[in-house]
Amino acid sequence: MAVIMVLSFKTPFRKLVIMGLDRLKRGRGPVVVKTVAGTVFVVMVSSVYSMMEIQKRWVDDDGPVSSTDQVLLVRYLLEATLM
Numbered sequence: 001m002a003v004i005m006v007l008s009f010k011t012p013f014r015k016l017v018i019m020g021l022d023r024l025k026r027g028r029g030p031v032v033v034k035t036v037a038g039t040v041f042v043v044m045v046s047s048v049y050s051m052m053e054i055q056k057r058w059v060d061d062d063g064p065v066s067s068t069d070q071v072l073l074v075r076y077l078l079e080a081t082l083m
Contacts, residue, residue, distance in 0.1 A: 050072070
């Protein structure tokens with residue numbers, strides 16, 4: 001809360017706090033990028049796997065395709081393409 005108060009008002013400590021926060025955050029950019037990329041990749045693989053399971057059900061069952069499976073397939077396809 002003290003840091004927020006110092007940053008909110010123009011005081012002599014404001015510049016000092018900004019410099020300290022800047023030095024604290026240096027070098028962490030690549031770690032954040034790798035973490036976000038890994039999370040997006042895992043979610044995309046999950047969507048593709050779910051689509052493959054639905055299509056496998058369609059091939060195994062010779063009966064009519066359920067509308068629920070169609071909606072789920074389109075949802076997973078949209079989710080994977082937006083990644």
